[in-house]
Amino acid sequence: MTRFISTRGQAPAVGFREALLAGLAPDGGLYVPQAIPRLPDATWRDLRGHSLADIGTTLIAPLIGDELPRATLHALLADALDFPIPLVPLGDRISMVELFHGPTFAFKDVGARVLARMMSAVHDADAPPLTVLVATSGDTGGAVAQAFHGVPRTRVVVLYPHGQVSAVQEAQFTTLGGNVSAIAVQGTFDDCQRLAKEAFARADLRADANLTSANSISLGRLLPQMIYYAHAALTAGEGPPLAVSVPSGNFGNLAAGLMAARMGAQIAGFHAATNINDTVPRYLASGRFEPRPSVQTLANAMDVGHPSNLERIRWMFADQVQAVRDAITSSVHTDDDVRRAMRRLHDEHGYVADPHSAIAWLGALRRLEQHPDERVLALATAHPAKFGDVVSDAIGRDVPIPLPLAAAMTRTRQVTHIEARPEALVPLVYA
Ligand SMILES: *Cc1c(COP(=O)(O)O)cnc(C)c1O
Numbered sequence: 025m026t027r028f029i030s031t032r033g034q035a036p037a038v039g040f041r042e043a044l045l046a047g048l049a050p051d052g053g054l055y056v057p058q059a060i061p062r063l064p065d066a067t068w069r070d071l072r073g074h075s076l077a078d079i080g081t082t083l084i085a086p087l088i089g090d091e092l093p094r095a096t097l098h099a100l101l102a103d104a105l106d107f108p109i110p111l112v113p114l115g116d117r118i119s120m121v122e123l124f125h126g127p128t129f130a131f132k133d134v135g136a137r138v139l140a141r142m143m144s145a146v147h148d149a150d151a152p153p154l155t156v157l158v159a160t161s162g163d164t165g166g167a168v169a170q171a172f173h174g175v176p177r178t179r180v181v182v183l184y185p186h187g188q189v190s191a192v193q194e195a196q197f198t199t200l201g202g203n204v205s206a207i208a209v210q211g212t213f214d215d216c217q218r219l220a221k222e223a224f225a226r227a228d229l230r231a232d233a234n235l236t237s238a239n240s241i242s243l244g245r246l247l248p249q250m251i252y253y254a255h256a257a258l259t260a261g262e263g264p265p266l267a268v269s270v271p272s273g274n275f276g277n278l279a280a281g282l283m284a285a286r287m288g289a290q291i292a293g294f295h296a297a298t299n300i301n302d303t304v305p306r307y308l309a310s311g312r313f314e315p316r317p318s319v320q321t322l323a324n325a326m327d328v329g330h331p332s333n334l335e336r337i338r339w340m341f342a343d344q345v346q347a348v349r350d351a352i353t354s355s356v357h358t359d360d361d362v363r364r365a366m367r368r369l370h371d372e373h374g375y376v377a378d379p380h381s382a383i384a385w386l387g388a389l390r391r392l393e394q395h396p397d398e399r400v401l402a403l404a405t406a407h408p409a410k411f412g413d414v415v416s417d418a419i420g421r422d423v424p425i426p427l428p429l430a431a432a433m434t435r436t437r438q439v440t441h442i443e444a445r446p447e448a449l450v451p452l453v454y455a
Pocket residue numbers: 130131132163164240271272273274275276277278325326380405406
């Protein structure tokens with residue numbers, strides 16, 4: 025059954041398995057559900073108090089059809105989402121939604137862990153192993169590597185910009201070994217993303233190495249990210265209208281939130297909070313999408329100059345920029361703003377936030393200035409210890425490192441260094 029189409033409308037509709045393994049559609053677009061059904065109010069009422077796996081099954085099953093039996097879907101979601109996603113109130117209008125209690129202490133664990141299990145569930149048992157090629161600006165690499173580490177008949181190749189990810193982030197994908205290889209590229213995250221795209225564009229390479237992707241364009245990451253929006257909205261319960269402030273880079277997180285709202289999650293609006301990589305705020309202001317090279321900031325997982333998932337968002341609104349504006353407000357925050365925000369969160373609320381989560385909080389404040397009648401959920405996307413140096417400089421005290429992170433820091437790193445040229449990457453993909 026065909027259920028997924030390309031945002032660019034020039035590729036055939038495909039089923040879930042094909043869309044999941046393909047990554048990009050053949051016309052260069054991103055896969056999106058052909059239809060995003062609104063679930064009945066009664067279904068939403070019944071979901072109150074249910075687990076992440078229950079909520080996820082209810083949201084995802086109608087989108088993917090019967091290629092994954094409901095029971096298989098529920099079991100893999102329960103296995104992947106075995107950590108809590110708590111709401112922490114800061115004052116009476118804002119709550120942080122802590123998405124960082126998974127194994128790599130960042131929200132990408134949600135998408136990556138579900139993706140790995142979905143791929144393994146649909147992968148043909150007789151086929152050669154899947155090679156997952158992933159470009160990372162920091163957190164994706166660790167989450168994807170951890171998510172697939174030890175999963176039979178899969179390999180993971182992580183591409184990252186040399187010297188531009190934190191020591192803790194680097195430790196998370198360079199120390200696993202086994203079916204995980206790490207490649208440091210002389211260049212930026214955009215160079216890494218371009219290399220990965222070029223590898224995927226080569227049909228020979230794709231087929232021989234059985235290449236697949238796990239970047240934030242991947243449908244298998246997008247779908248599960250709807251779950252915490254629904255869960256948080258159900259947990260927040262009755263009250264003033266809810267908005268969600270999303271610290272955004274590639275805009276996969278926000279795209280999933282919009283989908284959850286289309287399916288009927290009680291969310292009145294979204295706020296995209298970015299660092300100075302402000303391609304989307306500029307798009308909202310001018311109506312023109314003008315990507316720029318990315319600039320390095322404290323919130324480096326959001327250092328994206330060409331946000332791929334905006335294409336999904338524009339598709340959802342039939343490319344009408346006014347409709348996008350009605351759904352999403354935005355704000356841009358400098359590194360100085362972020363340092364001040366981390367200090368204020370600590371001094372006024374006793375809350376220790378990482379730079380990305382601090383941007384979410386700043387976005388929530390901005391949203392409330394514009395919509396004083398609302399409550400705002402701010403998505404806390406990384407554990408402060410992942411950015412310990414920056415956070416402790418800002419708040420004037422040490423940030424305790426969780427045990428698994430400390431352990432990763434002491435393990436031996438295995439890294440291959442390459443220049444940002446496709447010829448340098450190709451042999452490593454085959455290895
Ligand atoms: C990836 C990431 C983001 C940005 O999410 P997108 O889906 O790319 O917009 C924000 N914060 C952290 C900690 C991340 O790792």
